[in-house]
Amino acid sequence: MLLFRLSRIVAAGGAPVLRLCEGRYGITRREWRVIASLPDGRPMLSSELADHLRLDRARTSRAITSLVAKGLLRRDAVQGDQRKAAVALTDKGRALFASLFPQVQDMNEGILSQFSDANLALLDQMLHTLQVQAERVGTLDGLPKANRRRGSLSSPAKSLE
Numbered sequence: 046m047l048l049f050r051l052s053r054i055v056a057a058g059g060a061p062v063l064r065l066c067e068g069r070y071g072i073t074r075r076e077w078r079v080i081a082s083l084p085d086g087r088p089m090l091s092s093e094l095a096d097h098l099r100l101d102r103a104r105t106s107r108a109i110t111s112l113v114a115k116g117l118l119r120r121d122a123v124q125g126d127q128r129k130a131a132v133a134l135t136d137k138g139r140a141l142f143a144s145l146f147p148q149v150q151d152m153n154e155g156i157l158s159q160f161s162d163a164n165l166a167l168l169d170q171m172l173h174t175l176q177v178q179a180e181r182v183g184t185l186d187g188l189p190k191a192n193r194r195r196g197s198l199s200s201p202a203k204s205l206e
Contacts, residue, residue, distance in 0.1 A: 047175075058156050062149055070145055071115070075100070075108045077145070080117065080134065084142045088121065088131035117141055 059074065066077045078098055083089060089097070095105035109132055112118035117138035123129040134142065157165060 058152070061152055065145070065148060070141060072112075072117070072141075073108070075104065076112055076117075077149075079105070079108050079112060079132075080138055080142050081146065081149075083118075083132065083134050084139065084146070086133065086139070088133040090123070091120070091130050091132055094132060112138070 062077070063074050066072050066074060070077075072080070078100075079094065082094060082097055091105060091109055092102060094109075095102045098105060100108075109118060109120060109130075113120050116135060118132055119135050120130045120132050123131055157168075160168060
């Protein structure tokens with residue numbers, strides 16, 4: 046099963062990154078994803094950031110709030126629409142990125158070190174194709190929504206019992 050195998054790779058390869066983020070830098074993996082998505086200095090709407098990260102807006106908002114409290118991110122109201130906020134890295138956030146990114150990059154290179162340049166190019170092409178196909182196939186149209194608060198399934202799934 047492809048998704049299971051990919052999740053195992055992410056778990057194994059992501060564990061050292063998580064320990065580095067939490068242990069040395071005091072940020073979560075989700076906070077790192079936010080920081081890594083903003084290094085160019087261009088402010089981004091929090092809703093755009095959530096879409097880019099493929100996270101729901103509530104989780105993205107919590108990560109943003111935490112990063113603002115840590116002084117790594119700034120949140121500015123959008124002129125003309127106080128409901129929207131643009132976020133950008135602070136100087137402290139850019140310094141954290143500059144320190145952490147090369148270490149994460151080294152870890153990624155270590156994972157990929159067994160591949161030739163040709164195989165890396167092929168892997169990149171195959172991952173792109175998988176991403177496009179997953180987005181095509183992965184629509185949630187017609188699928189029932191689980192009630193996570195009660196741990197129950199919606200009625201169509203109950204009929205499988």
